[in-house]
Amino acid sequence: MVERCIRGRAASEGVAVGPAVILRPLDGASRVKGSIAEEHAALAAAVAGARLAVADLITRLDGDAAELIGFQLALLEDDALTEAAYAEIETGAAADEAWRAAMAAEIAGYETADDEYFRARASDLADIRDRVLRHLFGLEDNGAMPNGAIIVARDLAPSAFLGIDWSKGGGIALGEGSPTSHVAMLARGRGVPMVVGLGPAWETLSGLLLVEGGAGLVEADPSAEHVENARAQGAALLRQRADATAHQLEPALTRDGTAISVLVNISGPADMTALPAAACDGVGLARTEFLTGNLLRDEEAQYQAYAELMRWADGRPVTIRTLDAGGDKPIPGYTVDGESNPFLGLRGIRLSLRHPDIFRVQLRALARAAVAGPLKVMLPMVTNAAELGEARMHLRAVLAELGDSNIAFAEPAFGIMIEVPAAALAAQEFAADFFSIGTNDLTQYATAASRDGAEVADYADVLHPGVMAMIAHVVRAGRSKGVDVSICGDAAGDVRAIPALLKVGVRALSVSPGLLPQVKATIRTIDLAALAEDA
Template sequence: MAGEIVRTQKRILSGRGNGFGLVKGVAAKMEERAAMILRQSAADVCLEKRRWEKAVLDVQSHLQEQYSKALEVLNNDESGILSAHLSLLEDPALIEAVSEMIEEEGCCVEWALKSQTEKICGMLEKSGNLVIRERALDICDISAQLMGALANAQSDQRVCHASRFYAEGPVVSDIQDQCIMIKNVLYPSDVIHFNFVKYCGIIVAHGSWTTHSAILAKSKSIPMVILDHGEEIESIEDGSELILDADDGVITLNPEAEDYRSFEAKMKRNEETLRLFDTLKGCSLRSRNDRRIRFEANISGPDDLPSVIQSGAQGIGLFRTEFLYYNQASLPDEEQQYQIYRNVLQAMKNLPVTFRTFDIGGDKQVPGLNLPEEMNPFLGYRAIRIALAEPELFKTQIRAILRAAAGLPVRIMFPMISTVEELERAKAIVYASMHELKNQGIPCSEEIKLGMMVEIPAAAVLADEFAKHCDFFSIGTNDLIQYTMACDRLNEKVQNLYRADNPAVLQLIKAIAEAAHRHGIEVGICGEAASSIDLIPAWLDYGIDVLSMSPSILPKIQVCCYQMGLIHKENPLSDR
């Protein structure tokens, strides 16, 4: 019965968690049911087309309002996704196709929308590329919001997230405890409208951590687990009690007294971990080999700065600058970039900041560039290849960084370097920009460290040669693994090959570190493997100098390393 807590037999489900702790609550199944839409003839085709046009405008208005709010608070993940959804409402593949079907077949707008959504999603889901398949989720999300707008039109209600078609489930307001959202498929709008008063976590049957919705859940620090076996979601009953552990990827259905005691004990350990972390905050650290080691943060924009500062990160090891190129209608100018970079550097108060020059291309279009569609975009025209082909675009970013770094420590890192010639050409543009700024009397950084991402096997094999031409290496394990193992890291069918602990990958990383040290330059890891507690002993044995990771997980990793004896305190950073 809706609103009642269901208590049946205990069961354990496994999955992949996002590392944002554990919560307890009551299951609230929010599966959308297919609306009972039948093929019906339109009594008035013109009226149906007007209904369609109004629904599109209503959803556009709602999304634009949400987009503006996201921009105000510099939420780059949310604004980027909302921007992508707004662009879908201008895509003729859906919008014009629905209108044409109404006119040609004389059917109602709901049937036309349902038919065209199924047609487009069916084609996308056949793709071998997971990124393209996941675009179907965005189409379904927009379609559901349009259906909601059509349903609300007669009562003149404004379109809203709650207007979507939900299955029978518990009346959330009737349950005193917080709820855990249970979804077969999670849409971005589910997370954008996530109510932290009612909900405390999410369980999803199907998906990956590369979907827009999963990225948003991470940015909002929502504990979430994607089930290993999606069909098991059917065993979760509405109103049943749950413990969701997003650290270990474990869900306990109908927990018993012992499970709640374990929950409380782990919560207490987490609190103790935070207290221990406070004693490590601000301290210089050394590895068990007595090498200096820094724990730095990876971020995607200035909205991540509060979490970086809270995490106690000893710098920013990877500042992804491409958000500036994806989240607006035109290319960012020098002044806009300067202001953002300057604010970041000042907020970090003399701690090192590593700006990665734009890694655009691949699977995403950039407004104003008209990048060609490619059969295999991750092996094509992207990152430094675009930068060197578009020197004015590249120089605009470099000038902004150099100006922002006047009097402050900064590092510039070039992505996707595969030849020494590429590295030298990129450096030449930096030096030319520096010379130009000085001649113009504009303050800029005079001492800047230039480094490269080592993420292509060609660069790893020739690490000794590359080390002669730069100030530091940062190993991008995400791409290094997929290029070394010839496996798409977004393709679920070859995930068994995508492993950082593969002997070939480990041997390459060790060789890169040894080459860096032979030439007296620093080497770090900024890929997902940097935060793998199982692999950190190997990284420290190889002499890795910097581990850069998500600020949300940094405190936990640092404390684990300390408790395992992998690192020890030296002196406070202020005493260096």
Template structure:
């Protein structure tokens, strides 16, 4: 039986709805296929279904064949025609790191080294460290293809089945570990989903039946599957190619009876040096023993960068060919702040790093007393020193640093690097956990801030010549209430659990604030009708566009607070891309044009009697904090590591007046 239909599932069969559709299909005995154009796929395989790239509004044909084909056809078509299908399914969000850039500690030379002999890389996680090298260079899978005799095929099939079962059990055991963080759980769950795909395993068995040995069969099927994922025009589906390859490697090693290099054996304080590190391996590593990470590959959204930043491990990525020099060293130095690695350590370099490490340790110890201090201006006004965070894993570090709440929670990190849009319930659980952790201090959640420069699984973004000036932030959200309203509903519900405040990104027009308020009222009315408890929250805006600065007085009448985002504000005021090293000199927050914009904003907020804060990187600069406080800012939000230092600066300023 077959039936043609139009897919109404919101954003189509991306990973989460695809998994739900496959689960539904497997509940029937009948075979199930989906036909899209000339492409026909087994609908009981999540891998195959995702590769079909079935999008919202696509015409498809569902085919069923078997004892319960009529019931299966009806249920599956009903799923495809329901926009909400698959939205409530579980799945762990993986926080992403802010964009890492290639930053040099000193002037470059043409041979890939800095003037002081360092190897240039990408600054992924700040800090300096010197330590012994722990080389993580897993051996390649060297196994010549072998054609099987007729009598060997059944035994080879059995070997493949046993090996698959072992890898599946290993994944399940890893997921059941109580100490596994949500971030790492999400990484391993993605791998477990692939190794559990019966269609892919059957392809491997088919190759064995043709007379190929199991290792060759696995490599052949995994290679084709990974290439197919990499070719998909969706960065988050394409990224699954790495996961497929990681699963294939584990399976091949099991077939060969070989053990891989394990990070569990890394000595405390060692610097992990690698060409690349598999997500499954790093997620299980004893991160408290890793002194630093140096990797040839990796970028801003790689798992290595995410984990390094989450755990405060100095990390330099993108070292490319320079990794060979580090591999051959016994001891190296890493400058994660500037993205430089050193394979040759002379006395001068050792002295500089030792001094920097000692200074950082002494400063950290001396600043510990400021964690519990509530800094005030001379007139007694409290200056709230809050934390910028992007995931629940960062709560403990922020609280330990003395954060007086959260001045910027990057909610987009719930969405990024995830295989679909998070449900209202998933968002609610995150926001309410955050609110309770910092109560009674305020937690300012920035609504979804994504766009052409930060693509998102589950949302089709247009091709834009200049995405920084395009369909992003509040602009995208207002155009997509189906995405925006679940977030607003989750925030209203979470406000019951603590002091939630909400700020809108990329505001450039008063109408954007008013339209958002109308949506909030719609959500409140819906929750009231459903009998769901909620509380209203204060609404503020990020001041990061020149337009917002110019209408700051008018905006101040519409909102409860301002939060100045100096990173984007600087690049927009100076018309200089902050990721472009050619114009790096213009991207300076201390430029008089930028400082005047900050002062104009502060004046408008103070005159209107609303709170004016700052959540850009400049908020943690002790050389600028006195100027910001003089302008009238009463809230500064920064990375947790900068909080004690900022508090000391404010106390010293007050004492001196």
């Protein structure tokens, strides 16, 4: 066999060698068609089964993962998704045929949408389609893959990635996709080598594959020598990661002795078991999107969750973001359905201020938890100073209510997440106690490029001079106002971006727990004095 290399985009570093497993829509499966009533019941059972499977998957996930596939669960809980299929069944179509036709129309609508957000979500719809079909056909899910398999597909939904056991190795080669997509973020967090943007050539891949994630290369039928070299590279990378983990409890000091705070992003209780609290300088971002359904109005349940996090932090500062729903994080009954562009619609603080009763429940729980230590409340998606002022009004009202009761409370620090370019450029106008820069949204808004969009992936770069200029501006504004500034987006864990962030004055990075050891190791290699001389 002649080895053949296909170049794509590097999405997650590392090297993997293994058999190709091609993921394509289910073709060739069949079932016996029943009566209209039986077909209606079969589809209803299949959708319910898929919904339960996704919900169960969410309960077994760590960190950002559960949040990322909430989109699929929300769709499966929406009756509108199945209306067209049920109507087709009433005309005499089989449940599987009706479901395929209905989902083909939905997927086509997403793929041809003007908005990049919807085009990026098409892979989630394809995954939902196949999940329901597997239940209709009585087939197993994709989770049972050969050890070390290389997953080859046009694109891969977050839930498909999360349903695969990566503990025995493996890699990913995608025809489409973006290095800044949700799946790429998951792959980096779990150390799964990944190459995206291979183009139509992905359909020619089969047999033994070698994935070089850092180089953006996929090699088909590699020679024994190449396999040996790749495995040596992979082993070296594993040793490097092990060494970084062995030193994770040590402070992050640059070569010239500058201390950099390295905090962690927390998405749920599972993240608190990923590393010891002593390895970090606190929690730079604790997400609260797990507050779905009745929990939105359950003050006691929220308080217990926040108090548990404060106990884990053991006196270190904890920044908890208020509910950041909307965009790609819908919550039935809370977020707005049918927005033409959810990322530019009602989300974050905009929604909280529209639901003051729910917002105040969360603020009460946070003020109660602040008794346990240095708790900081962060408002997401803030655009203007009036929003911060209105939110403070709600906080003062909550503190007054608690003051009239016998419930212990403390006033938390009140800051904002800077992810809207207008807020970044006007940072000096905000009377916030701290700034935390969300580089994911700031980058996609500033570059007009969705981080999930394969076609515009090269544009969505945090190192774009315009994006870096905004970050530098926020740092200067923070210093002039005497408030702390940190980074809590993906850029904080990107070893390529860390030198540039430190160069413009960032001194606090908040990263996912799995990336903390490597981030600290990277910081220790940087000489800030030398960077300043190169300016």
